[in-house]
Each structure stands twice: as structure tokens, then as C-alpha cells.
Amino acid sequence: MRGVVLHAPGDVRVEEREDPRIVEPTDAVIRLSAACVCGSDLWPYRGIDKVEGPSPMGHEYVGVVEEVGADVRTVRPGQFVVGSFFASDNTCEICRAGYQSSCVHRVGMGGLGSQAEFLRVPLADGTLVATPEIPPDDLVPGLLTASDVLGTGWFAAVAAHAGPGKTVAVVGDGAVGLLGVLSARQLGAERIIAMSRHEPRQKLALEYGATDIVTERGDEGVARIRDLTDGLGAHSAIEAVGTQESMMQAIRATRPGGHVGYVGVTHDVELPGMELFFSHVHLHGGPAPVRRFLPELIDLVLRREIDPGRVFDLDLPLDRAAEAYRAMDERRSIKALLRP
Amino acid sequence: MRGVVLHAPGDVRVEEREDPRIVEPTDAVIRLSAACVCGSDLWPYRGIDKVEGPSPMGHEYVGVVEEVGADVRTVRPGQFVVGSFFASDNTCEICRAGYQSSCVHRVGMGGLGSQAEFLRVPLADGTLVATPEIPPDDLVPGLLTASDVLGTGWFAAVAAHAGPGKTVAVVGDGAVGLLGVLSARQLGAERIIAMSRHEPRQKLALEYGATDIVTERGDEGVARIRDLTDGLGAHSAIEAVGTQESMMQAIRATRPGGHVGYVGVTHDVELPGMELFFSHVHLHGGPAPVRRFLPELIDLVLRREIDPGRVFDLDLPLDRAAEAYRAMDERRSIKALLRP
Structure with missing residues (x-):
């Protein structure tokens, strides 16, 4: 064959x-x-x-x-x-x-x-x-x-506790991130913030249910998420990239007590214990x-x-x-x- | 004063x-x-x-x-x-x-x-x-x-989803770890494995509801927990130390889909992303x-x-x-x- x-x-x-x-x-x-x-x-x-x-x-x-x-x-x-x-x-x-x-x-x-x-x-x-x-x-x-790819986006949304009344930040505008948007919407999330700087992907994110687009990345992206959430951060974040920057962006965009669902296959990522400790987030992910x-x-x-x-x-x-x-x-x- | x-x-x-x-x-x-x-x-x-x-x-x-x-x-x-x-x-x-x-x-x-x-x-x-x-x-x-100290042990047990039918491993035999044992018992855990090599602390752990004592640490400690849990690992782990070794011990002692509650104030801890990803654990903790x-x-x-x-x-x-x-x-x- x-x-x-x-x-x-x-x-x-x-x-x-x-x-x-x-x-x-x-x-x-x-x-x-x-x-x-x-x-x-x-x-x-x-x-x-x-x-x-x-x-x-x-x-x-x-x-x-x-x-x-x-x-x-x-x-x-x-x-x-x-x-x-x-x-x-x-x-x-x-x-x-x-x-x-x-x-x-x-x-x-x-x-x-x-x-x-x-x-x-x-x-x-x-x-x-x-x-x-x-x-x-x-x-x-x-x-x-x-x-x-859908099963993975869905798992990320479930791990992030996306649901009614929740604001969900989605880090990554690849297919998994986009289907994370769709999943969060399907699970009833109130507000979905897609982080993307690529126009065709932004468009699909909006069609899949994103309510906001943030084009900034890293610390600026985190600051924008905080601006959009009364300074508290999102209830939930979906991480769909797998790099140090994207993981830290997802953790920092999430409020204390919130949930990060991470499904990007992590490469060269080291999570700093002290920051994670004081972030107070729930972290769950892995192969969906x-x-x-x-x-x-x-x-x-x-x-x-x-x-x-x-x-x-x-x-x-x-x-x-x-x-x-x-x-x-x-x-x-x-x-x-x-x-x- | x-x-x-x-x-x-x-x-x-x-x-x-x-x-x-x-x-x-x-x-x-x-x-x-x-x-x-x-x-x-x-x-x-x-x-x-x-x-x-x-x-x-x-x-x-x-x-x-x-x-x-x-x-x-x-x-x-x-x-x-x-x-x-x-x-x-x-x-x-x-x-x-x-x-x-x-x-x-x-x-x-x-x-x-x-x-x-x-x-x-x-x-x-x-x-x-x-x-x-x-x-x-x-x-x-x-x-x-x-x-x-009790509130912290209790939070760790809650974060670790200690409860009926669960096997809980407790890493750390300080006051928080011991009260983590008490909390897990109070929350209805079926089996509580205290990791301790100090006899007076082992004794108090048993009085507080521990069902098993593991004296080994690090990889050997993890292997003992797996032996006690059909090779799968504990459903829940309470981490009450805050070092690299104790965090990894808690993560590795927990089965896929299980929960790690960590409350030891982390010092010089870096969690390897790839291992965390494939561990499939839920991680939650911080200041109780x-x-x-x-x-x-x-x-x-x-x-x-x-x-x-x-x-x-x-x-x-x-x-x-x-x-x-x-x-x-x-x-x-x-x-x-x-x-x-």
C-alpha cells in the first residue's frame, strides 16, 4: 500500500x-x-x-x-x-x-x-x-x-472547567486552539477570548464562538486578559501550543482558583514552582x-x-x-x- | 509588649x-x-x-x-x-x-x-x-x-480529592503532612499511605488514620506506592514539603487522572513539562x-x-x-x- x-x-x-x-x-x-x-x-x-x-x-x-x-x-x-x-x-x-x-x-x-x-x-x-x-x-x-484534534480541544476545555458563567482564554490558534474555542462554546462558556494574530484564524475563532480576540502575546497578552476580566484573570485557560511562553501565558491569564487545561505537547517547558504555587490555579492536561x-x-x-x-x-x-x-x-x- | x-x-x-x-x-x-x-x-x-x-x-x-x-x-x-x-x-x-x-x-x-x-x-x-x-x-x-497547619493539611486533602474509595499518599511527615493524614481520613479516604521514616511521626500518622507507612523516599518510595496500588499509583497525593524531590515524588506516586494537592511552600522547584504532561495528574495547591x-x-x-x-x-x-x-x-x- x-x-x-x-x-x-x-x-x-x-x-x-x-x-x-x-x-x-x-x-x-x-x-x-x-x-x-x-x-x-x-x-x-x-x-x-x-x-x-x-x-x-x-x-x-x-x-x-x-x-x-x-x-x-x-x-x-x-x-x-x-x-x-x-x-x-x-x-x-x-x-x-x-x-x-x-x-x-x-x-x-x-x-x-x-x-x-x-x-x-x-x-x-x-x-x-x-x-x-x-x-x-x-x-x-x-x-x-x-x-x-477535536477530542484534544474538547479535553482541554473540560480540563479548564469551561462552562456556564465562565470566561475562557484560549492560548494557541492552531486547529486544537480553534476547536478548544468550539468546545468551550459547546460546553456553555459565557465569554471566550481567543489569542490570535492571524486574520483567517481569528475569523474562524469568531465563527466557532469566540467573543473577544486578543492579538498581544506574553506579558502584554496577559495584561489584556486581565483588562477584560476586572483585573482578575480568566476563570479558565486552554493551552494548545506547548512552549514555555504559552504555558506561562495560560497560567498567568488565569485567576486564583481557576483552571488551566493544557494539551500542547510540552517541549522544553519547566514550570517555576514558586510562581505556580502562588498562582493558585488548577493545572490538568496531557494526551487527550x-x-x-x-x-x-x-x-x-x-x-x-x-x-x-x-x-x-x-x-x-x-x-x-x-x-x-x-x-x-x-x-x-x-x-x-x-x-x- | x-x-x-x-x-x-x-x-x-x-x-x-x-x-x-x-x-x-x-x-x-x-x-x-x-x-x-x-x-x-x-x-x-x-x-x-x-x-x-x-x-x-x-x-x-x-x-x-x-x-x-x-x-x-x-x-x-x-x-x-x-x-x-x-x-x-x-x-x-x-x-x-x-x-x-x-x-x-x-x-x-x-x-x-x-x-x-x-x-x-x-x-x-x-x-x-x-x-x-x-x-x-x-x-x-x-x-x-x-x-x-490544619487548614493547610485540609486544603491539600481537598485539592487531592481525598474521599471514599480513594488511596491517598502523603509526602512529608511534618505537622502539615500529619494533619493531611487526619484530613484525608476525615474526608473518608479508604487507604492512607504516610511516607515517613521517623518513628514518633509514624506513630502519630497511624493514630490519625494512616493505614500504611512507607519509609523509602524518591524513586524507591514511588516504587513502594506502586507496589501497594496494583502498579497504578495512588488516586491522590498530598505534598507537604515543597522541595523538588518531594514534588516529583508526589507526582510520580499518583496514577493518571489522579490528583496532587501541594501545599509545601515550593523552593527551587522546576516542574518538567513533558513529564507532567504524560503523568496525566491534576495539580492544585498553593497557600491554603x-x-x-x-x-x-x-x-x-x-x-x-x-x-x-x-x-x-x-x-x-x-x-x-x-x-x-x-x-x-x-x-x-x-x-x-x-x-x-
Whole structure:
């Protein structure tokens, strides 16, 4: 089959890979309907995460089940499925507490590579959620977002305790930040302050429910948030970047007793203990347990109550994956869809 | 009046200080029934926090109201009162959310110095809670703990989501850690693992409700907690030290999705972002909003349902404050009571 392989920083190729097959009786193999490029794929693409030899890429996926292992009970060939970027058994104590991305048997889907024609999904019963029927084509991008980027924005909003009466600051205007705005709105937040200096992203943020735009960053951005909140800071902040600056911006923009939900994969971040102590914020985040939210998110997309697929502003055939990476790296594209 | 003054690291003196008087119409002046030495007083005593000239010491207090300012409504002369180590208006939005120690008008009591005969308490209406009558002498130490050390242990247990069905690890066997054990028990925790290698403290931890004692520290301590929790880690951890080692021990001892309540005043702590991200814990702490809990804690002490005053294993007249500091510094005493 054809699949995306990263050979070195900046060197993305679409090439022949071995067809995936059932290895464990709990596996499924799916034929991908769509895949996409994640902000976190840019870390190795930019050489910030080390690239150890040729690596299959991609961990977001929707598709149709081709084949299942002997022990798979909840999905069957022919069904359209959405899965999380971490495979999970969904039965262990950690999964039952809602943290499937820290499942004791978790498998990162990145190593399997969903930017391809087919994908092996371990622990299929615990990982995949089937839609009631094959969805219309125009909903495929939205369903694909549930696999990671929407699930991640949603988790951030939940971790930030976004809800009625709350003012939520969103740090980061990538696809996760934008879907954090959508999630905060959906969860009932009263006021949503998107921090963005890119006009097309500001526009989408406003359409997704942002009530205010702050273009300043760092200390100035924090000062603007305080101006907008009687000097107290936001009740909630969503952090969707993962740098030292963005983390400190989120913490400092939040009032004492408020909640910071952080989902940007942290790189070279060191949180100063004394400042965190006196900030009095609640801090929670990490790899989003997307599986917890999948049934609800799939339902919202199928009922057309939300339209998260609009974050895809580039739609390319899989063979042009290198263009997709380049456009996202240069911030010309918010998020790129790949069609196998 | 007589009061404790720190002149330089290790140099604690009891000397004549000016009598406090009403400065603002919202002030009260109280005659102290008892004061005590806090673990945090040892930071400047040890020279870890800088000592800028002679400093009055102490921020924990119970006493009888001597005089109130013209605007004070809720306490009156002759009443026995317990107050928080941060004065707060208890009416601002931050206070109403339960974070009185970050009140927009907060005043740290440390600068006023409660290790003395009298104390000025700013924002008396928002800071002090009166008991229904003058309490019996034997309950004074317990009521004094509510002012900080019990309130802090309680906040840590609340922040750690200690409760029914939970396993709680307690890092730190000082008075706060021990009262964290008591708090976790009171909040209904099923299993409480006290990390301590000091026999008298282990004994008190067990009497306060600890079910297990772990003597190992650092990575070995974490491994022991995992052994005791099916390899998953505790649901909750209380951090009551404030060092890099103790913070990491608390985070690593907690399972994904669990809660770390940290109340040790952090010194030279830098939390590694990537490890925190993948730990999946909730992190919350800071200076305890004792005022939130005072009514409940006072009530528990007066009804003799808890006996937090047992953390005082040294009871000295105020004039012997230097001995009290020395004993705590050398870990010969858990906590020292001072009688003016």
C-alpha cells in the first residue's frame, strides 16, 4: 500500500509500505477514508523531535473496517469507524476512570502510521467507535477531527472547567486552539477570548464562538486578559501550543482558583514552582483521552450541531502529503486533510 | 509588649515591640491565647529565605478580641477568635470562589507577627471566626492548628480529592503532612499511605488514620506506592514539603487522572513539562485558603471529633521562642506551641 514515511527532518515521502494485517486477535484492519497532518507531526518534521530512521507518520484516522481478529466483538467489517490516537483496552481501571490515553495496555497509533491506505488498529474493541451507518461524505472531515484534534480541544476545555458563567482564554490558534474555542462554546462558556494574530484564524475563532480576540502575546497578552476580566484573570485557560511562553501565558491569564487545561505537547517547558504555587490555579492536561469523548463527539457531528471539519483548509490526495506538511510548517494551512 | 523578632538566620529574640493598635476601621486587635512556630518560619531561620533586617515572626493565632475598629461588624471585644494566616475581605469574587488566601485585598499576617502578646488583624470581618463561647483550655491548641497547619493539611486533602474509595499518599511527615493524614481520613479516604521514616511521626500518622507507612523516599518510595496500588499509583497525593524531590515524588506516586494537592511552600522547584504532561495528574495547591474551612474545622475541634492539637509536642512560654525554633530546626519537635 501507499503510505507517508518521514526519512529526515523536512523529508516526507509517500512510498510503498507493507500492507497491515491482523497480528493479535484483538486487532482490526481498516481502509482509511481520510487521514490528516497533526501539529505534533511537525515536531519531528522540524527536527525538534529526533527522527530515528524512516518512520511511518500519522495517528488520526477514520475508515471502513476491512478485517477483524478472532476476539473482536464490537466492530465488524463494513462499518465506518473513528478511533483515538492511542489504542486502549477501555476496560482497565485507568480507562474506566476516563484516561484511556494512559491505558495500562495503550499503544500509540503514531508508530503504526495512519497517513496511508490501510491501518492496523490494536485493541479494536476498546479503541474504535462505529457510526450507526456509513456517514455522508461531507461529514467525514468532521468525524476525522474527533480522532484527535477535536477530542484534544474538547479535553482541554473540560480540563479548564469551561462552562456556564465562565470566561475562557484560549492560548494557541492552531486547529486544537480553534476547536478548544468550539468546545468551550459547546460546553456553555459565557465569554471566550481567543489569542490570535492571524486574520483567517481569528475569523474562524469568531465563527466557532469566540467573543473577544486578543492579538498581544506574553506579558502584554496577559495584561489584556486581565483588562477584560476586572483585573482578575480568566476563570479558565486552554493551552494548545506547548512552549514555555504559552504555558506561562495560560497560567498567568488565569485567576486564583481557576483552571488551566493544557494539551500542547510540552517541549522544553519547566514550570517555576514558586510562581505556580502562588498562582493558585488548577493545572490538568496531557494526551487527550479522546476515547472518553468519542461517542458524544461523533453524535454532535452526525447531528450537524458542530462543524469541526472547517479547520481543514487544505484537502489533498495522500500522494501530495509533502505539500501538506510544508503548508502547515509554514503556517499557510491550519490543518491539512489527506485522501488515500 | 513582648514579641518574637528574627534578626538574622538562627538569631531569634523575644523583645519589646510596639503595642499594636487599630489603624484601619476594619482592624481588630486581639490578645493572643497561643501562637506557634510554622515550618515556613524555618525558611528564613535557616537563611534559605533572605532576612531583610529585624522581622516580627509568626502568622498562626487564636486569642480574645481586645478592640475593634469602627467598621467591624461580626466580632466584638471579649470573643475568642481564630483567624487565617492571610487576612481577607471574604467578599471579593476570589474570596467568594473560596480562595481567600488570594483575596484582592489580602494581607499576609507574617509581617504583623503573631508570636507576641497582641496582634493587629486587618479585615477582621473577613478574616476572623468567633467561637460560640470561650473554649476550654485543652482545646486551644487544636483551635490554633485551624489557623494554618490544619487548614493547610485540609486544603491539600481537598485539592487531592481525598474521599471514599480513594488511596491517598502523603509526602512529608511534618505537622502539615500529619494533619493531611487526619484530613484525608476525615474526608473518608479508604487507604492512607504516610511516607515517613521517623518513628514518633509514624506513630502519630497511624493514630490519625494512616493505614500504611512507607519509609523509602524518591524513586524507591514511588516504587513502594506502586507496589501497594496494583502498579497504578495512588488516586491522590498530598505534598507537604515543597522541595523538588518531594514534588516529583508526589507526582510520580499518583496514577493518571489522579490528583496532587501541594501545599509545601515550593523552593527551587522546576516542574518538567513533558513529564507532567504524560503523568496525566491534576495539580492544585498553593497557600491554603484557610478561611474557607475555618467554620467547619472549628466545629470539628469543639465537638472533639478531631484532635489536631496533638501535633504540638513542645509547649513553651513565649519567652523561650528561641528554643522552640531550635527544636523544630533540628527536627526534635514536630511543632512548638508558644504561650504569651
